Amino acid sequence: MAMLERSLDLRSRNQKLIVSNLANLDTPNYKAFKMLVDEQMGRESGGESPMAIKTTRQGHIVPGRTRVETTKVERVENNPYSIRGDGNTVELEQEMSNLAENTLMYNTATRLVANKFNLLKSVIKGGS
Numbered sequence: 001m002a003m004l005e006r007s008l009d010l011r012s013r014n015q016k017l018i019v020s021n022l023a024n025l026d027t028p029n030y031k032a033f034k035m036l037v038d039e040q041m042g043r044e045s046g047g048e049s050p051m052a053i054k055t056t057r058q059g060h061i062v063p064g065r066t067r068v069e070t071t072k073v074e075r076v077e078n079n080p081y082s083i084r085g086d087g088n089t090v091e092l093e094q095e096m097s098n099l100a101e102n103t104l105m106y107n108t109a110t111r112l113v114a115n116k117f118n119l120l121k122s123v124i125k126g127g128s
Helices: 002-023 038-045 092-125
Strands: 031-037 073-076
Touching: 002 031, 002 073, 002 092
Parallel strands: none
Antiparallel strands: 031 073
């Protein structure tokens, strides 16, 4: 659940960043920003699956991973695909693609959370 919560948080922040890029589509010399959500999630999970070994008792070997609270955001200084002459690095097609992908990933995470809660509700009710 913690990874799903973190995924929802990162995807929400990424949505705001993409929308900000789109809002500045016609701003001269605006440099687009890109959030590295997938890299962040991989780093936080240690590159492991959600079923990775976890410590449950004192004395267990502690997995060698740390949670990074800040997500890396890169500024797109140069865009090799841009034919614009105003110094703006926002590409409409790329941003719309990023927006669609981010929305799909956010919706998938919300469905997983909903399924998890439905399962818990079923267990509480006695499996009926």
